[in-house]
Amino acid sequence: MKSNAKRFVLADFSPAGSTRKIGIYLAQKLSQTSGLPWEHRPFTLPKQRQELLGFDEDSLVIFAMPVYAGRIPSLLLPYVSQMKGEGAKVFLLSVYGNRHYDDALREMESLCVHAGMTVVGGAALIARHVFSDTIAKGRPDDKDYAALDDHLEAILDSFKKGKHVSMPGKEDLTYYQPKGVSGESVSIISVKPATKSGCIHCLQCVRSCPIGAIDEEDPSQVPGKCMKCCACVLACPLKLKHFDDEGFLSHLGALEEKLKERREPEFFLF
Ligand SMILES: Cc1cc2nc3c(=O)[nH]c(=O)nc-3n(C[C@H](O)[C@H](O)[C@H](O)COP(=O)(O)O)c2cc1C
Ligand code: SF4
Ligand code: SF4
Numbered sequence: 001m002k003s004n005a006k007r008f009v010l011a012d013f014s015p016a017g018s019t020r021k022i023g024i025y026l027a028q029k030l031s032q033t034s035g036l037p038w039e040h041r042p043f044t045l046p047k048q049r050q051e052l053l054g055f056d057e058d059s060l061v062i063f064a065m066p067v068y069a070g071r072i073p074s075l076l077l078p079y080v081s082q083m084k085g086e087g088a089k090v091f092l093l094s095v096y097g098n099r100h101y102d103d104a105l106r107e108m109e110s111l112c113v114h115a116g117m118t119v120v121g122g123a124a125l126i127a128r129h130v131f132s133d134t135i136a137k138g139r140p141d142d143k144d145y146a147a148l149d150d151h152l153e154a155i156l157d158s159f160k161k162g163k164h165v166s167m168p169g170k171e172d173l174t175y176y177q178p179k180g181v182s183g184e185s186v187s188i189i190s191v192k193p194a195t196k197s198g199c200i201h202c203l204q205c206v207r208s209c210p211i212g213a214i215d216e217e218d219p220s221q222v223p224g225k226c227m228k229c230c231a232c233v234l235a236c237p238l239k240l241k242h243f244d245d246e247g248f249l250s251h252l253g254a255l256e257e258k259l260k261e262r263r264e265p266e267f268f269l270f
Contacts, residue, residue, distance in 0.1 A: 070102030097129025106169025
């Protein structure tokens with residue numbers, strides 16, 4: 001490693017946990033292989049975003065985000081656009097649910113360049129699709145981790161070289177348009193989770209929501225904007241939170257029908 005590189009920093013947004021899981025695996029392995037320590041800088045929860053993201057030139061950053069509609073989650077754009085890189089080198093990790101990452105890596109690249117960082121590489125990894133119990137079930141799995149292991153040296157080498165690597169995706173970033181089972185266009189923007197009766201007011205859903213959308217007084221209500229991240233669905237110990245919107249369920253049916261073929265991790269390195 002270059003002499004001024006002092007640490008790896010994993011900066012991740014991960015409402016349902018898969019991006020964090022893959023990011024931590026990568027940070028730990030890079031740390032073990034290089035002998036440098038690593039730090040965690042999550043920005044999933046509102047309180048973790050009270051401070052802006054900031055890195056210095058001693059940091060080797062792993063910037064990790066999930067793919068939502070072929071890009072990064074749009075509600076995070078105002079926060080991520082303010083990040084400051086101060087000459088740090090960054091490796092991008094895009095995690096998606098076996099459909100495609102489309103323009104997400106390209107968008108992450110442009111945000112990091114705007115923040116003053118050098119993008120030295122990136123990867124697109126697959127995790128279970130949070131909407132579904134079947135799409136990419138069990139992923140990341142041993143084969144995914146083995147792919148990361150196989151690329152550790154090359155990732156370290158890209159950090160060492162410190163050269164900019166362009167990411168795939170369209171310059172004119174576009175959002176993926178969801179379709180239903182009959183190919184009809186579906187809009188899920190205003191969809192929010194419903195809550196079955198029997199709430200014990202444990203507030204697990206409230207605490208898990210990355211945008212503080214759920215009412216603390218009455219957790220069955222979601223007055224704020226919802227990003228459909230499913231964190232509350234996974235957090236509720238009684239499994240009361242669910243999506244029952246017709247368009248959403250039709251889109252889910254279409255995805256489950258289409259996404260049966262396994263996609264593999266991809267790496268973009270110098
Ligand atoms: C609103 C939303 C949109 C998504 N759009 C895509 C997509 O365009 N392509 C894809 O392959 N997966 C998509 N996914 C699946 C997520 O990328 C995947 O489940 C990811 O693991 C979630 O990350 P997390 O577990 O760190 O929260 C979407 C998930 C959500 C919640
Ligand atoms: S209310 Fe929406 S944004 Fe909040 S945790 Fe639930 S699905 Fe995610
Ligand atoms: S997690 Fe479930 S039980 Fe707990 S407050 Fe939320 S809806 Fe109610």
